[in-house]
Amino acid sequence: MPVPVRRPIGILGGMGPEATVLLMQKLIQAVPAQDDADHVPLLVDQNPQVPSRILHLIEGTGEDPGPTLAAMAARLERAGAQAIAMPCNTAHHYALAIRSAVAVPFIDMVAEAVARARTLADGSGRVGLLASPAVRRIALFEPAFEAAGLVPVYLEADEALLSVIRRVKAEGPTAAARAGLAEASASLAERGASVQMIACTEFSLLSDAMAPGVRSFDAMDCLVEAIVAFALLKEPARDMREARA
């Protein structure tokens, strides 16, 4: 039996470590397998010591994580990764530093998620974002949303979401964290967001907590599909598609 052809993917991980493990689990579940060899090969840098995105972007006191992420990506490329992916929405703020450090494509979770949002949005184009307050402050999704004719909807008071993120990083996906996300999802629905995107990989660990009646999806699941498609040679990464377009 020949070994199936798979392209290895480099994962910039550890932000947080549980989200990286969840991505790996989802990648296993996403591939129909008869034996180990069917699965996607990964080179995972599970680096929980990447400088804090919260300290850098929200509190303005921390070291820039960009150079660390760029160095990790370059190291993964040297080790044989044929594309780079990163299961952390907020850290996509540093995507330019990462892209600049490697010749292989960066599979962009933000681009993949906005492409999905476009297929789900209703006529209003309003899509709720359950994300770190940092994501709103740096307007991470705004350019892609605008290009897609979509309108991002945030919570009025999103500090509560930061405390949910901190809770998950310290205690894991507890019932209290779940309740915090459920409340945020209900508030977004009241603000007219009947379609909602989970745009924080800490919230991916709580995805069963979304408010009833909401059409929700998880940016991480969009990343999983893109990784599988690239690794199994089904289609080029969005980066490459755009480069050719």
Place this chain on the structure above:
Amino acid sequence: MPVPVRRPIGILGGMGPEATVLLMQKLIQAVPAQDDADHVPLLVDQNPQVPSRILHLIEGTGEDPGPTLAAMAARLERAGAQAIAMPCNTAHHYALAIRSAVAVPFIDMVAEAVARARTLADGSGRVGLLASPAVRRIALFEPAFEAAGLVPVYLEADEALLSVIRRVKAEGPTAAARAGLAEASASLAERGASVQMIACTEFSLLSDAMAPGVRSFDAMDCLVEAIVAFALLKEPARDMREARA
């Protein structure tokens, strides 16, 4: 707040991919954490395309996985790993090739598990092994058991365990796989093994299936403790302890 000092560990993974994910989960749970940075940094080569240990050791038809594992270990060392570990018992058959390829210590799951077995064994010294038939054929645990004054107990007919392993690799930890392991554990207890070691990381995914009344432990948990101790600078890996002894 200073970033805590952690030594990165290289993981030879993908054998199977789910077992590697389980190891990573256990490592997260094993470290008391207030934030991401408290966790153990890992460089994980999740390589499901390592040549099959079953084909090489049992069916005698496959390629030798040793050179692949040695090359993976060397690559992880070059990327910054300060020790190497491997969440696959059977693949410890190739430990010599791995040790020869790197200057950093190899955290040996077999050595760690036998040390634990010695603390748990009763006067008979009999310890049941729930392992791949390959592990029995290559006598992977025998030298360490003998040195520890322990007697390994295997199933008379262990082909059933191979089918459980294949089932987990294809379908995940199903109820049928769980029932297969429960039956094997009960048979070992009938053969006088009141202490039993889970010595296959596919079975680690089914560890709640052990027969009642048996004192069981999982070799992977011994590996987790050794990795945490090394990464958090609490003690040198067994390799280093032995080198100094």
